[in-house]
Amino acid sequence: MARYDRAITVFSPDGHLFQVEYALEAVRKGNAAVGVRGTDTIVLGVEKKSTAKLQDSRSVRKIVNLDDHIALACAGLKADARVLVNRARIECQSHRLTVEDPVTVEYITRYIAGLQQKYTQSGGVRPFGLSTLIIGFDPYSGAPSLYQTDPSGTFSAWKANATGRNSNSIREFLEKNYKETSGQETVKLAIRALLEVVESGGKNIEVAVMTREHGLRQLEEAEIDAIVAEIDAEKAATEAAKKAPPKDT
Amino acid sequence: MECVFGLVGEGFAVVVADTSAVHSILVHKSNEDKIMVLDSHKLIAASGEPGDRVQFTEYIQKNVALYQFRNGIPLTTAAAANFTRGELATALRKNPYSVNILLAGYDKETGPSLYYIDYIATLHKVDKGAFGYGSYFSLSTMDRHYHSRMSVEEAIDLVDKCIIEIRSRLVVAPPNFVIKIVDKDGAREYAWRETVKDADVASA
Numbered sequence: 001m002a003r004y005d006r007a008i009t010v011f012s013p014d015g016h017l018f019q020v021e022y023a024l025e026a027v028r029k030g031n032a033a034v035g036v037r038g039t040d041t042i043v044l045g046v047e048k049k050s051t052a053k054l055q056d057s058r059s060v061r062k063i064v065n066l067d068d069h070i071a072l073a074c075a076g077l078k079a080d081a082r083v084l085v086n087r088a089r090i091e092c093q094s095h096r097l098t099v100e101d102p103v104t105v106e107y108i109t110r111y112i113a114g115l116q117q118k119y120t121q122s123g124g125v126r127p128f129g130l131s132t133l134i135i136g137f138d139p140y141s142g143a144p145s146l147y148q149t150d151p152s153g154t155f156s157a158w159k160a161n162a163t164g165r166n167s168n169s170i171r172e173f174l175e176k177n178y179k180e181t182s183g184q185e186t187v188k189l190a191i192r193a194l195l196e197v198v199e200s201g202g203k204n205i206e207v208a209v210m211t212r213e214h215g216l217r218q219l220e221e222a223e224i225d226a227i228v229a230e231i232d233a234e235k236a237a238t239e240a241a242k243k244a245p246p247k248d249t
Numbered sequence: 250m251e252c253v254f255g256l257v258g259e260g261f262a263v264v265v266a267d268t269s270a271v272h273s274i275l276v277h278k279s280n281e282d283k284i285m286v287l288d289s290h291k292l293i294a295a296s297g298e299p300g301d302r303v304q305f306t307e308y309i310q311k312n313v314a315l316y317q318f319r320n321g322i323p324l325t326t327a328a329a330a331n332f333t334r335g336e337l338a339t340a341l342r343k344n345p346y347s348v349n350i351l352l353a354g355y356d357k358e359t360g361p362s363l364y365y366i367d368y369i370a371t372l373h374k375v376d377k378g379a380f381g382y383g384s385y386f387s388l389s390t391m392d393r394h395y396h397s398r399m400s401v402e403e404a405i406d407l408v409d410k411c412i413i414e415i416r417s418r419l420v421v422a423p424p425n426f427v428i429k430i431v432d433k434d435g436a437r438e439y440a441w442r443e444t445v446k447d448a449d450v451a452s453a
Contacts, residue, residue, distance in 0.1 A: 061321075065318060066318065067318065086319065089315060089318045089319060090315060092318075093311040093312070093314055093315045093318075094311070096311055096314075097307055097308065097311045
């Protein structure tokens with residue numbers, strides 16, 4: 001049977017896999033995506049580049065669900081994402097069929113990361129140009145999880161993370177401001193983080209919230225606008241408080 | 250001696266299956282649920298080879314779920330029935346599944362429907378259907394008393410008439426039956442009709 005036998009991703013003399021690094025570059029150019037894990041809520045937020053006037057924005061969903069209790073957002077090549085998401089969805093159902101149990105977040109993350117790694121070590125293929133943020137609740141313990149994978153196929157669990165454009169700034173913000181949150185506070189933290197690099201407004205970000213009971217819920221533009229307004233008000237209040245004290249002296 | 254039958258009423262469809270799992274002369278259990286909830290608004294009542302029955306219906310269930318995740322909307326009952334029939338047809342001339350299926354569903358646009366799918370991949374949309382030796386009795390009883398747009402009470406009354414007929418006239422009649430219903434509020438278990446209860450295990 002005819003098969004490609006020439007590998008495209010090969011080592012450089014100083015131990016780099018350039019194709020993987022170039023893939024990471026593609027991720028760095030992709031839309032910003034942020035994930036925050038709370039005690040009972042996990043939030044994913046993605047930057048939405050201004051939608052073309054004639055485009056039906058509902059057909060461009062950046063945050064997808066893989067199963068009833070697992071969701072994924074990504075940064076990078078969206079076409080590659082479609083392929084990866086499809087394989088993951090099949091694996092979620094296949095797992096349910098063979099062992100009569102829903103997948104754990106770690107299992108499906110391991111699967112996606114394994115797939116990404118396979119494409120760095122196979123003939124005739126290039127790596128997937130995307131990093132994913134995977135969220136979900138463990139089907140039995142109910143513990144919330146957030147994982148990140150990248151084109152090299154590595155994955156790890158996070159309390160909060162960002163990927164894509166300006167992810168370093170967002171991560172810095174999260175490192176400074178992260179604390180254990182729940183419910184709406186988790187949503188606010190995620191949106192605040194995303195607003196560090198994205199133009200303020202509900203039409204520039206897509207946010208989805210996952211809870212144990214209700215699964216994944218995409219927030220409406222109006223809801224996001226309301227939370228953004230809340231955040232802006234809080235920022236203005238802290239600014240005003242900073243300027244006020246000097247009068248006491 | 251597996252008995253499966255069902256009918257369509259006003260805004261709902263009901264399916265009934267016996268609940269005995271039999272291997273030659275031994276009854277393994279008499280509370281085996283043979284009506285699987287395919288998704289929120291579909292039921293699959295299956296009879297036939299026990300291994301094939303479970304393997305095949307679970308396979309269909311997971312593929313129906315996959316379609317929903319991929320496309321963001323659930324399959325219609327007709328689509329699910331045609332998919333099921335297609336899978337049976339594909340396997341037919343290689344390693345056929347010995348499973349007979351009554352697929353009941355409720356769609357918002359088209360209302361309730363019932364599909365008869367037999368083991369050689371026949372597909373019929375029907376108002377009432379039945380499989381097995383019990384079908385000789387249940388189909389005749391339904392032919393006599395069925396009319397379109399029956400209420401839930403009338404339909405369950407007819408179901409009970411069929412069960413009585415099967416119990417009195419079939420030589421090795423199954424003792425217990427399960428009744429499940431699907432309507433605009435979803436698919437759910439309606440009732441059991443039991444004459445033999447599995448004895449509770451005595452505590453140590």
